[in-house]
Amino acid sequence: MTKQWRGRLDQAVHAGQVGGLHGIVAVRNGQTVLEYYGSGEDFAWGKSLGVVEFGPETLHDLRSATKSVTGLLYGIALGEGLVPPPAEPLLPRFPQYPDLATDPGRAALTVEHALTMSLGLEWSEDLPYTSPANAEIAMELAPDRYRYILQRPILERPGSRWTYCGGATALLGRLITDGTGQTLSQYAQTTLFAPLGIGGFEWMSGADGVASAASGLRMAPRDLARIGELVLAEGVWDDQRIVPAAWIREMTQPRLQTKWDAQYGYHWYIESIGDHRVLTANGNGGQRLFILPDLNLTVAITAGNYDDPDQWRTPLAVLEQVIFPAMA
Incomplete structure (x- = not known):
């Protein structure tokens, strides 16, 4: 982690620009350039977990980032x-x-x-x-x-x-x-998580025992960042093809306009932030996976601002007040 990246983050924290921030992992050119863990009250699908001291192995709700x-x-x-x-x-x-x-x-x-x-x-x-x-x-x-x-x-x-x-x-x-004859958790473990070296995760289920495809995944930021790296590499990890390259291209092609400025592909958002094209997985509370192809950069963010109308401010501030200035 460079001093410049961490210095920018410390400034943003002290200025109150990243309230509710629980974790960040930023990877550029295959190298981790920023890793941060905070503390605060957290929830698993609305059930309070109390005040949590987050670390590299701590699972966190991804909420609707699960959709991606x-x-x-x-x-x-x-x-x-x-x-x-x-x-x-x-x-x-x-x-x-x-x-x-x-x-x-x-x-x-x-x-x-x-x-x-x-x-x-x-x-x-x-x-x-x-x-x-x-x-x-x-x-x-x-x-x-x-x-x-x-x-x-x-x-x-x-x-x-x-x-x-x-x-x-x-x-x-x-x-x-x-189609697969497996639960979502089983299929994800076999075809996606294990090949990426992701061991610790949880996929929460509803009362009927069906895993929530929309919001049930819990994962550590490091592992969420790996998913971003996989998309950035068009589906290849350690020289192994995990996702068809054609699907990555189809999945991230803009197809419809959202209610804000973003566009939507196949369960991924395509946004313009600053001068950059950003592929995004979004989750309630400020969960984000930002993928910036032109910078060869992936940023995984977890936060605890659940149901807050301004929850978008913290992940956006991470990009605009920390990541972009550190790269200038």
Whole structure:
């Protein structure tokens, strides 16, 4: 770790610009240039863990950054011929709901609509994730999560608009588990985590025992950074092909505009921050994985600002007040 990087971080901490920061791992050109661990109250899916002294091995909720990992797993399974390609209709993969398949509007749904969160169904996660009125929480509480998702009222033509939707990710998770015959955790361990040397992780499940493809992953920042390095290398780690390069390119191609300035690919955000193109995995509370291809840089951030409307400020400040000035 260079003094310049750590000095910039210390300034940001003392200036109150990175409130709630729990950890940072920044890797450039394959070398760790900044690693930091703080302390503070933390939660696992809303359950308080008390005040935690974070360290290199401490697992942390990734929350919705989990979605981007699920997107990677879908690409691995697609490369193995175990899941349907994006253009394939979605409802035939859920034959347990023949009544829904007869609806012409739902019959138009494809796997790509799930990958791009453009299902056109009624879905809102605007309320805190402690509220049963939040669509993702309602999905977790439903007797059948997949029926809950697929029978939501149709609001618009599929593919016409991006709407944040953890249900879309849950559908992808089900396609992965059906196609591979493994749980998400098992498949992730075998095909992604073990090849990256990631040993410690947890994939939390709902009351029905189904792992949350949308928000259940807990991982240390070092390991989250490894996932970023894998994407940066177009799916190769230690000369081993883990994710098809074609999927990395497809996954990070802008397809739809979000409600802010970012664009959305296949479960990854594509943003412009400063003069840089940034691939981003986002999670509630300030969890971020920033990948900056032009700088050959990956930055993994964990934080504890859950459900805070200004939670975006801390990870953005890490980039703008710490990373970019240290590289100037």
